[in-house]
Amino acid sequence: MPMNGTGTSRPARAPRLDSLTGLRFPAALLVFFFHASLGVPWIRLFQEDSANDALAKYASQAGALGVTFFFVLSGFVLTWSARDQDTMRAFWRRRFVKIYPNYVITWALALVTFAAVMTKPWQAVVNLLMLQVWVPDFATNFSVDPPSWSLGAEAVFYLSFPVLFLLIKKIAPARLKYWIAGVVAAVLLTPTLTYAVIENTGMQMPGADGTSTVQYWFAYVLPPVRLLDFALGILVARAVMAGRWRNIGMTWSALLLAVSYAVAMYVPHLYGQRSVTLIPIVLLIAAVASRDAEGKPTPFKNRFMIWLGEISFAFYLLHYIVLAYSRSLLGDQLFSTPVGIALIAGQIVATVLLSWALYAWVEAPITRRFSSSRKARAAKAARAGAAVPAGASPEAEGRTLETV
Template sequence: MPAKATHDSGIGIGGAGPRPGKLPRLDSLTGLRFPAALLVFLFHASLGVPWIRLFESDAANDGFAKYVSQAGALGVTFFFVLSGFVLTWSAREKDTFRAFWRRRFVKIYPNYVITWALALLTFAAVMTKPWQAVVNLLMVQVWVPDFATNFSVDPPSWSLGAEAIFYLSFPLLYLLIKKIDPAKLKFWIAGTIAAVVLTPTLTYAVIPGGGMQMPGADGTSTVQYWFAYVLPPVRLLDFALGILVARAVMAGRWRNIGMTWSALLLAVSYAVAMNVEHLYGQRAVTLVPIVLLIAAVASRDAESRPTPFNNRFMIWLGEISFAFYLLHYIVLAYSRDLLGDRLFSTPVGIALIAAQAVVAVLLSWALYAWVEAPLTRRFSTSRKAKAARAAAAATAATPASATADPAKLAEKV
């Protein structure tokens, strides 16, 4: 989930946009990441489990849970599609597989390990088996068809297990999708959307529905949920769709309906998602509006037009949103423990949830500023690559007649 994207590949954008050969930063999509992460926060804050619940009123708790019942799934699906879109937008023409994987690892894993340890220290150790903690640390918890394992330690971290597969797959997927004739991208996009929409149908038809059931999910078993919502190869469709749509936008093959209509369609689809079978509501119903919104926001950035999301404050929130995503459940669970067993009135409960969000934002800022940003700057590029870049810059700045040693020039840069 990169915060920014620039591009110098020579692939222009159709219609009014930046000069050929250079794609702009996607600041609005950076800013939009925080509302998506906040949706996941609200979903987790609504859980009625003892280590999260705050409202003493069953009506308040049930109403809150009802209205944000699909918010977490919407936020995660948004991030999966966004990852494919932004990685494609920011792809480097002369990049190597190893260099790409290094940047992703440095960006993701330090935050992941720190929040893994914090979750175990604050609340998760008593409900996590040692082997579950290990598979979670290795980011392979999503391959086990067991609900408790999928959401062990820090529950939101399951999606990083899927993202790890996306990142491993991206260099090859990108090369393959680049070979698609731009005129045929619409067929690939339609086919990928169809595959996602049909996934719940296939799941309900093929995967057994007995055993442990998802709460409030109309008979959906946890194994069905794992197959249709958690399993990385299935969710790879969301990521691939983001790559395809980015290619279509960059090639001028995308029909943009605009941010307003995309947002309205997303709101309508969310209302529908709350009233269909569980697995359809989790991704199939909201997928197309999510894609439309991402493409519309990127198109606004390409035209250098303002949006509600590309101001300095929203960009800052977007930059810390990855840390917020990993930290928020820890804040919810640990603060609930500090408050004791007492439940609260609805106004007080709302105030406490708002306070939890603020605390999560502040801690995320610290994690971003002290860990994520400095480690990314320091280690995302190898020493060899840095030396080569410095030597190239020094050579370019030196007159052709100069005979200085490139190694010495690199040391000075």
């Protein structure tokens, strides 16, 4: 079934969004700092409580911001790079080949290095199948490699994208603003609905007075709820491409995001996690994409930042493993603040290097070789009137925009 539907036609090749690729690494780094701030024994480095408390306070919303950024970005870039005459099967194949090999390798690595002693066998299996997000249990949601929960949600997004894309493509450009406003409102009201409908009983979220783990699961983890973020990315991409987006620019978007982050630290937990930073995230993604489309420079559009963006998916999956395993190698000793900061910097460097290896030796080769079928490559060669090298794929022609 073709995914192009009957909507407005698009250019044969949309402008590359290299700046958005580069921006992925700072988003992944935010998630790193959130996990580095956890005071659990298998992560904590600082001896002084004041240092731990400061890091925990200022990084408290970093993980949520990074995850929301990636969810909205996924919908945006998949829409931007959607191919006319693409099929559901071809799309799902590319997504599976891009995501699952890294996922399985880091799943196994997490079990070997730290997670086996704290993971029940059934949780490990559920996690391997990316089904951990459907269980209203905190330990299961964040079992094995804790950041991998978001890939369980992304799997649902990818399964839904062909249908969502066709439906959203039928919306008249002049009406996109109403749909965007409606989805934004739905996300902003998610915490209110959660607190009103789901009783605050049972296990409580650490450091979040008045929020249970079940409330957190419903508002923050459950894929149908987070599908709103993904759908918002699709709608905003359509608006930008149709010239129906009012761009406030990168500077104002970034300033608004910084202010909203500060506010998020002082509101009830679910509002900080889901609502406060959403609009600035959307504005920043659209502003950066608009500059790329216009061919204008950005701080993220250089070879180094693009490279970091390319390895950011591996970085996202590996960073918690590095945090936990390096902590175990250091024994029970806690460290002064300067030494702890140096160790965190070393953990970042180690994660970058391991991510580079995972990207270069696993992600990129597998994507090049298996992202399209042999039949599809032969058909493309016939259309082009030239032979296709063995293992060639759409990604071999340049970096794909279909990123996580």
